[in-house]
Amino acid sequence: MKTFILGAAALALTAGMAFGADTIRMGTEGAYPPFNFINDKGEIDGFERKLGDELCKRAELTCEWVKNDWDSIIPNLVSSNYDTIMAGMSITPEREKVIAFTQNYIPPADSAYVALKADANLKGNIAAQTSTIQAGHVAETGGTLLEFATADETVAAVRNGEADAVFADKEFLQKIVDESKGELTFVGEPVALGGGVGMGLRQSDTDLKATFDKAITSMKCDGSLDKLIIEYFGEKSKVFGEEGKQGC
Amino acid sequence: MFASCADPKALEGISWLVCYLTTGKHLLFFVSFGTVLLLLAVTAPIALALGFGGAMATRSGFAPLRWLGRIYTAMTRGVPDIVFFLFVPIALDQGLEYLRHRIKCPDWTEPVRKGSDFVVCPAAKLPLSSAPEWEHQVYAFALAVVAFAIVFGAFAANVIHGAMNAVPKAQLETADAYGMSPRQTFRRILVPQMWVYALPGLTNLWMILIKATPLLFVLGIEDIVYWARELGGSKTTGASAYPHGDWRVYYFLVLLCFYLGMTRLSELVFARLYRRLSHGQATLAGEQLRKATT
Incomplete structure (x- = not known):
């Protein structure tokens, strides 16, 4: 009986924790239009805001945006002040030594x-x-x-x-x-330059990386990511096209 | 904010400016002045109390307490402010989270430090990830207050320590001769007289504290300098309905006036305070006041 109660308590606890972890804090710079910027209302806006919200919707996560200046954006990620970086950050080998990246959501530009x-x-x-x-x-x-x-x-x-x-x-x-x-x-x-823009995550956050990778793939597959790139960066910008649909 | 601002492109002159200055972003800018004033109002008394405590510790007859006071003032005064502001909030934040982690998640088996990552269990996060944004802001603000108070407390400790030594020895000896205990001498003779010696140094510290507030942005709090830079930066049509060139100089001009205004106001207040504290003191200023009244 005692073990049963303990077991139930542990279950309740983990359930509670899982619920608490469902809010993902998304870090961005807010000073790099049209990737990310602060709009007239004082809210974070731009391509990455729209993309990030859509990715969170597809991954069924609750997301909250956090502003952080560029200089300390990686240190504050690894010390867990927020969980992701979407700030027009290119995927480079140097950065990959410290943080992990999802697959790119903007092709090498x-x-x-x-x-x-x-x-x-x-x-x-x-x-x-x-x-x-x-x-x-x-x-x-x-x-x-x-x-x-x-x-x-x-x-x-x-x-x-x-x-x-x-x-x-x-x-x-x-x-x-x-x-x-x-x-x-x-x-x-x-x-x-670089390997395209991707979302930065802590290297230990492998589950979250898989979740966002899946969501980005789904947006590449149905073409909605390309549409969003054209909406924000213009007709002439590089898109994923057919190449992005491989393995769908 | 106003209904007439719905289409900024059609506006001109004053009405454009009125609409521009009342965007949500500008309101945040105006609010940030309050943030800075609040920081000053909260930090100054805490720093003063820390300084008083530090000065008392360095004068203490109990050796370990004296060492503690000396180490506190020497270390804090010796480390560059910016290093301290980067170190204290991060160390404090991670320290608190680690403590909560040990208490709330004893079953957690994974290490807290993985490579460069610092990961505690979700329940130990401060504030919780699911907490509303204002809680995060208040928490960051509190960390900033602690960092400012520790740094300025150390300087204040040194000033107050010096001021306590400046009180004429004859005063203390007289108190002793009247049969006051050391505690009574401290409270009734030393402290009331030392303020007038401490005031010039404390005035300096207050001025430096006013000027140090832009360090708030280093700690992730949006202060007036952050907003001035953000609002003044050139805006293209995609990013704002009020596109403009590089207007940072105008915004910084406003900040200049704000800081100069604060300085002038502080000077006036401190001048009055100095006059008040000088009454009946065995100092030159006290003597002049006495002569003026007789």
């Missing part, structure tokens, strides 16, 4: 240089956001790297002449160039 003049010196002072693959690329290719905490500041540095050019995701820069009334222009050839 181009990074590009933007400057005030078409003949800007791409080996000069190049602005990039701290701890991004673009910053790593600038350091490797011989330009003088100027690092900034947010993506917005990198563009501002080009506008005020502090940097010769900014190097960032093409999707991020596109709208800024389009709306600059000719002030800013793309320079040089786009560079393909």
Whole structure:
């Protein structure tokens, strides 16, 4: 009888815990439109917000969004302040040493240089956001790297002449160039970097990774992910297409 | 906020500005001024109390307590603030979660540290993952208050310790001669007189505390500097219904005025306080006050 009561208590306890664990806290930067940004209402918005909410719906999870600045976004994930990162973070071997990634939800995309003049010196002072693959690329290719905490500041540095050019995701820069009334222009050839954008998770969270991988696969299979990419990044952006439907 | 703001593209001039300044985002910006003031209002008394305790500990006749007081002030004053602000909340958070983990989940077999991951059982999370966002905010704010209070408490301890030593020895000897116990001397003679010596140093600390509030964002709390940077950054049409260029300079100008205003206000308050504390004191300021009244 005693063991039965204990067993029932343990069952109730684990059930309660499972219920508590159902809220997944989703970390993002909120400063990288159109991937993620803070809208006029002060809420987190953008491609990743919409995608993340849809993934949570498919995985039947309750999700809550959390804002965290880019610098400390990985340390705060591994110390369990939130459970996932969806912040336009490219999958790279360096990051995979510390955190795990789901399969990519944006295919490997181009990074590009933007400057005030078409003949800007791409080996000069190049602005990039701290701890991004673009910053790593600038350091490797011989330009003088100027690092900034947010993506917005990198563009501002080009506008005020502090940097010769900014190097960032093409999707991020596109709208800024389009709306600059000719002030800013793309320079040089786009560079393909990284293994696409994926959702970052703790390496020990293998169940959650499997859950989100499944949800991303289902969105690749029914084409809704491609549709969402086109909605936020435009007709010309790279999509998964038929390649993404393999193994459906 | 207003019905007329439904279509920002059609607006111009003042009405555009009114709508722009009353977006939900801007309201959060205005609220964050309250956050900063609240932090100051909560931290200052706690830091002062810690400082008082630290100063008493360093004067204690009981050696271990004295060592504790000395270690506290020396360590905290010697470590850069930013390191401390990064270390204390994380260490405190993980320490508390670990304690709760040991109490609430004794059957948990997996290690808490796996590689770089720190994972406690869901029931031990602080606050729980399922808790509403405001609880997380309040918790982060409380950690910030603790970090600020520990750092500024150490500096305050040093100031108060110095002020206690500055009280003329003759005063204490006289108290002794009147037959007061050490405790009575401390309470009735030393403490009332030391404030006037401590005040200039404490004023400095208060000013530094005001300026240190932007460190809040390091701790994940959205303070005025975060919002100024976020709101001032250039906005494209996709991200906002009110696209604009780089307006950070205007937002930082507002912050400049806020901080200067706070400084001026503090100066006025401290000047009055100093005058009040100087009454009847054996200091130059006290002497001048006495002469002015007679």
